Amino acid sequence: MLEAKLNHGRDDEDPAGQGESFDGGAPPWAAPVAETRIDATVSLPGSKSLMGRELILSALADAPGTVHAPLHSRDSQLMIDALQALGTGFDRIEAEDDAPEVLRITPAEELIGSTTIACGLAGTVMRFVPPVAALALGPTAFDGDPYARKRPMRPVLDALRALGADISDDGRGALPFTVHGTGSLRGGRVELDASLSSQFVSALLLSAARFEEGVHVVHTGDRVPSLPHIEMTLEALRERGVEADSPAPGEWRVSPGPIRARDVVLEPDLSNAAPFLAAAIAAGGSVTVPRWPAATTQVGDRLRELLPAFGATVALDGDRLTVTGDGAVRGVELHVPEGGELAPTLVGLAAIAALPGAGGEPGATSRITGIGHIRHHETDRIAALVAEINGLGGDAHELEDGIEIRPAELHGGTWRAYADHRMATTGALVGLRVAGVQVDDIGTTAKTLPEFPELWGRMLGVAPADAAQGGTGTPSSSGASIGTSLPGMLTLPEPPDGTRWA
Ligand SMILES: O=C(O)C1=C[C@@H](OP(=O)(O)O)[C@@H](O)[C@H](O)C1
Numbered sequence: 001m002l003e004a005k006l007n008h009g010r011d012d013e014d015p016a017g018q019g020e021s022f023d024g025g026a027p028p029w030a031a032p033v034a035e036t037r038i039d040a041t042v043s044l045p046g047s048k049s050l051m052g053r054e055l056i057l058s059a060l061a062d063a064p065g066t067v068h069a070p071l072h073s074r075d076s077q078l079m080i081d082a083l084q085a086l087g088t089g090f091d092r093i094e095a096e097d098d099a100p101e102v103l104r105i106t107p108a109e110e111l112i113g114s115t116t117i118a119c120g121l122a123g124t125v126m127r128f129v130p131p132v133a134a135l136a137l138g139p140t141a142f143d144g145d146p147y148a149r150k151r152p153m154r155p156v157l158d159a160l161r162a163l164g165a166d167i168s169d170d171g172r173g174a175l176p177f178t179v180h181g182t183g184s185l186r187g188g189r190v191e192l193d194a195s196l197s198s199q200f201v202s203a204l205l206l207s208a209a210r211f212e213e214g215v216h217v218v219h220t221g222d223r224v225p226s227l228p229h230i231e232m233t234l235e236a237l238r239e240r241g242v243e244a245d246s247p248a249p250g251e252w253r254v255s256p257g258p259i260r261a262r263d264v265v266l267e268p269d270l271s272n273a274a275p276f277l278a279a280a281i282a283a284g285g286s287v288t289v290p291r292w293p294a295a296t297t298q299v300g301d302r303l304r305e306l307l308p309a310f311g312a313t314v315a316l317d318g319d320r321l322t323v324t325g326d327g328a329v330r331g332v333e334l335h336v337p338e339g340g341e342l343a344p345t346l347v348g349l350a351a352i353a354a355l356p357g358a359g360g361e362p363g364a365t366s367r368i369t370g371i372g373h374i375r376h377h378e379t380d381r382i383a384a385l386v387a388e389i390n391g392l393g394g395d396a397h398e399l400e401d402g403i404e405i406r407p408a409e410l411h412g413g414t415w416r417a418y419a420d421h422r423m424a425t426t427g428a429l430v431g432l433r434v435a436g437v438q439v440d441d442i443g444t445t446a447k448t449l450p451e452f453p454e455l456w457g458r459m460l461g462v463a464p465a466d467a468a469q470g471g472t473g474t475p476s477s478s479g480a481s482i483g484t485s486l487p488g489m490l491t492l493p494e495p496p497d498g499t500r501w502a
């Protein structure tokens, strides 16, 4: 039932030795309440999705390349470890003066398997790396966190087999499995159903320039979620001189050919900007995110159209995006199949809009739909969001492809993160307006943003030491400027258990 569907993140079994709980037994994190308006600038580290793509493409490129201001997070480290295990070289070039850190990636002369890859809970690692392993010589065994074994893989595995790969698994269409690489892959036309995840498509496209015949992917299902992420993949390929396009809706093609080496400056993670920008709406006040790209394939850019629905004002001034709220939070009707990654934040805002008085009496009803696929993310996010909102006294309901939140007062209590970074940040968001919210595992934000507790605390004017432990609920100042002046160069906290930074 509900409990069985969710990721409790603390299974005794730990096949990949990664561990899922990041709190190391730490006490729950007391989410700070916003008692004054927020006025903060928050500098965010690099995009998880862009980092993953650039690492894969750099590993498959025709010469060494670099990533400037690389992301330091669990998912990016798992990707580096995976590609390193297959023979890719990684060197960190120490930053001089104010220059951002640089990661140099040297492609292997020949990719070699005969290794084991730990995917953690990273969808991008478990989906994007198997095609690379098919190009390596020798067997590569994949496994991940206990809950990772429940995330769907079958469409990728079956498609790779149809393209010529030899893969052994236990028949469940999930981790663990072994890719028996031969050093090359035929490629060609393949049908797959990507209705559970766009990552199935991106996985094939990313390596396809190195397949003998490239790839032509034809989607057979009725919908594809997270389309901007597929566009991100095509664009990343084109930036490296690869012919990549979508000849018809639900079809994507990559021609065989060299993948050019590049020097890439990583954009900040706009999906991770979501809870911070939403905080300005929840608490009232303004939050500015610098280095907002003028043009991007990141779905987080859609926040500029989505957040005004809650009553916010959004202004892009040069490369600074500012969201301003007046403390009133309106209910919404949003259909966001492209933005599953943003959905937990949107649902958190909707839970605040439902509070009597938040946008007016008696609180507003909201429906957020088109997000059925987020049941297959780090946990069943629909079930988890409903369970945690209702656990605080809310009136949230699962829809087949979304969530409805009806008016209800919320009280304090434990907000479970289910080893899901976006569940943890949504708990923090709700806690801005609901006293006594305790997030059980804030450390799980290390998946993509280990600095989250520190940045959140500083946004609220809570001293960093308090922020790491949870706030006191008493913001001490406004006008905070958060992050260093160097994008992606924040001081990292101690790595959580089972994680190491390169
Ligand atoms: O390609 C990517 O980098 C991603 C694609 C999306 O996956 P789904 O299509 O499974 O939603 C997104 O939610 C995930 O966080 C990252």
Ligand SMILES: C=C(OP(=O)(O)O)C(=O)O
Binding pocket: 121, 122, 123, 124, 340, 341, 377, 378, 422, 448
């Ligand atoms: C769905 C997500 O992650 P993953 O890449 O593990 O699928 C996410 O970051 O919201």
